[in-house]
Amino acid sequence: MGKTKLEFVRSRDVAQLAGVSRSAVSRTYTPGAYVSDATRKKVLAAAEMLGYAPNAMARSLKTKRTGIIGIVSSDLHNPFQAELLERLTTALQNEGFAPLLLFADDADSDQQLEQMISYQVEALAVTSATVSSRMAARFLGSNKPIVAINRFLAQGEITSITSDNAGSAAKIVDHLVEIGCRKIAFVSGDPIASSSQEREDGFLRRMAHYNLVPFSITGGNYTYEGGVEAGRRILEGDAIPDAIACANDLMSFGVIDIGRDAFGIDVPKDVKVTGFDNSLIADWQSYALTSIDPDVERMVQLGLKNIMSGITGQPQSPPSHLKVPGQLVVRASTIR
Amino acid sequence: MGKTKLEFVRSRDVAQLAGVSRSAVSRTYTPGAYVSDATRKKVLAAAEMLGYAPNAMARSLKTKRTGIIGIVSSDLHNPFQAELLERLTTALQNEGFAPLLLFADDADSDQQLEQMISYQVEALAVTSATVSSRMAARFLGSNKPIVAINRFLAQGEITSITSDNAGSAAKIVDHLVEIGCRKIAFVSGDPIASSSQEREDGFLRRMAHYNLVPFSITGGNYTYEGGVEAGRRILEGDAIPDAIACANDLMSFGVIDIGRDAFGIDVPKDVKVTGFDNSLIADWQSYALTSIDPDVERMVQLGLKNIMSGITGQPQSPPSHLKVPGQLVVRASTIR
DNA sequence: CTTAAATCTGCACACGGTTGCACAATATGA
């Protein structure tokens, strides 16, 4: 209140007020250190009074541990990305880490990553597609853990945790075939993203297993608008498929909407539609979309575990590619 | 590659390789400092070779500037929150700041905020409802800027930037009245959130201005499911309203869905529906929802400006409450 | 009561980078 200049409270101030040395203050905030209960109480009381919190910057200088973890994300318009970010952040928080956020929609993410390195992040979690191989090398060189979640970074040097996209796509095909579909169209996602390629591969492979050829394959770029366009192209022909499998939920919504509005097509009576990601919207009554639940929580947990073991100085486990199985969630878009 | 132990590159290493002093290295990375082009080049070359980046922690110790800004967010399932976070983060990045993220869904956010203070954040941007007044006081005491975006924090001591909720709600009423609606129901949001109260107040006041009484007022808690429930309660009676105004888009979607599926009600023929937030989904064909664009970008810019002026040591501008006008976006949910 | 062990405390240096200051090197002007 009375303070006009911004003045920070230092451990020295607390020590002085408590009548002890700075060391005692420091040790009060260090779990395994020798401090008598009496001094600890005095210190805590003084700290409370002054509003003291240890300066994490100064601390990290000595301990070489910052407790900061970098997250590279992108495109929160995609509900899946949003959920992944929220869960990841929350999980890190619960472990006592502080997440430093970075959006890499733009191309110039290298400079931003340089900034992250400046801040001595202890690890990097990447959920966005773009991170230059030069930067990846920087990180690996300083052997800080770097893990890609929901992305397979081509360098192959980076441990990645993805949904089992191919396997899940196969489950979609199994389901559609089981309910009698034979003419199945596929709407693919962002051609850059590995997830889209894996989903398409899995789809094609499983189709071949049934001796089926895809009705068509159309790009939808993982967006709602792309789904609308793809739906239009698929449905405007003379013959229409009996099912449309999309590489993510957003595109499915576009397909369903354009089908209903422009072609008077009823889902699931005329055409079945499936998605991928099991976003909250998939549960909305307008869509009731059969989808794949990618088990985000498990992906996050695995990522966290990997980061933790990397930080606690494991002998640098070789980069691996973990795949988390997804689960088919059947809704009204494929059954009456 | 050859390094087996994790070893950081310090300015000393760079200085040694470049054949200069540590000061020279430091000055190379300090914009307004005396360094000859020759030395700068030598330093940069050496830095590049070793992969050096200045340690932001150590730097902050002397400069008292961390470049870190804390963001307290919540509930990314709400597309509006997600967009706000993405824009805010991007804006901060562009100014050279690094955002430290914190989710405060849980109640124990105080401890997390303590952590933020530890990290010496230069300012705090809050987009979530809950921040204890004790913590707010802590921040104000150390006179670091703290700004609430999209939330009015009751302490009143905190500068807040919100959408002009009341004014926008009035625009909704104006629009509905203009197209001939008289029996207008309102679906309110989260009773805790100030935005919901303001929207309801604005609605009621403008209704009164036209000498109209609301058809009904129902709680929807800002969620899709809440919208479904509210819609059911509103529509299951004998008489139905000719318009339903919702305090956010998510609830509108729920209302529209339950209306269509359970009551065979066509929007806009039977009932007009309006939302709030103008989320991307409002533009989807299934909904084509008339809504209020809150001008998130402007809110972010104002917040940023406020933070900046606070950081650059302005004499502590008194807490204010800025309201950003929203814009009515008319879509098919209110016109044929 | 004496002695050894156990527990606690303060001193002082280190962490990596910045910056005031004094001085060296170079350029400028007469």
Add this chain to the structure above:
DNA sequence: TCATATTGTGCAACCGTGTGCAGATTTAAG
């Protein structure tokens, strides 16, 4: 040519905290 202004450099003292070490204090044991 010399005096002076200008620019570039290195030294060394910080910034706030952690921690090994030695010594002080208390407790336990004999």
